[in-house]
Amino acid sequence: MPLYLLALDASSSACSAALLRQDEADTACLARFEMTPRAHTRRLLPLVDEVLAEAQIQPSQLDAVAFGRGPGSFTGLRIAAGAAQGLAFGLDRPLLGISTLEALALQAHRRYHFRHIVTALDARMGEVYIATWHCLKDVTSPMSDEAVIAPERVRLSADETDWVGVGSGFTLWDRFSTDVQLGMPQHLNDLEPRAEEMAWLAARDFTAGLGQAAHLVQPVYLRNDVAWKKPA
Known part of the structure; x- marks a missing residue:
């Protein structure tokens, strides 16, 4: 049986989704990528729907879900994490966070x-x-x-x-x-993180047994203090 892994990302000004299909004979990846500043909430899940439709598979056929866990835009990371956690939890599939x-x-x-x-x-x-x-x-x-x-x-x-x-x-x-x-x-300076590479990295991690329950995988912000304060 082939492995189907969905990856999505909203960590930057771009928004992307990718579906990787892997079996013993071949590995292929379908991907969508858009520059969508301030439109991640509106565009992320439609991109997911597009790659699933092109591959002609149902969400229930997915083996795992992955997302760009950061670092990156605080808002974008939360959007991607929420969407990926929701999908993984609803499908009862492992979730993987991938470094942007x-x-x-x-x-x-x-x-x-x-x-x-x-x-x-x-x-x-x-x-x-x-x-x-x-x-x-x-x-x-x-x-x-x-x-x-x-x-x-x-x-x-x-x-x-x-x-x-x-x-x-x-x-x-x-x-x-x-x-x-x-x-x-x-x-x-013009390259942005993409779900396509995240799908390949997630397949590596999934094969290594690193998938986790959805609620255990969180964004990585690196910066603890998100509010900039002027010096006194």
């Missing part, structure tokens, strides 16, 4: 064959969500913990010479240190 930063690294690796990747998302309040990755043959390996930090404080290991920056955090390029800029000759 890892999904972004996998996208950059698969699209451009980058190997040493710094993923960064604009965290507002003068900070970025950031992590570093080594990618090889569609396998992502973390080289640092995920963090929320001011661009000026970002440091990269000196033993790699081909770092590539990916994500909206690099719209703050001028605020990164000279050392970081010299060690990162290329950066792309």
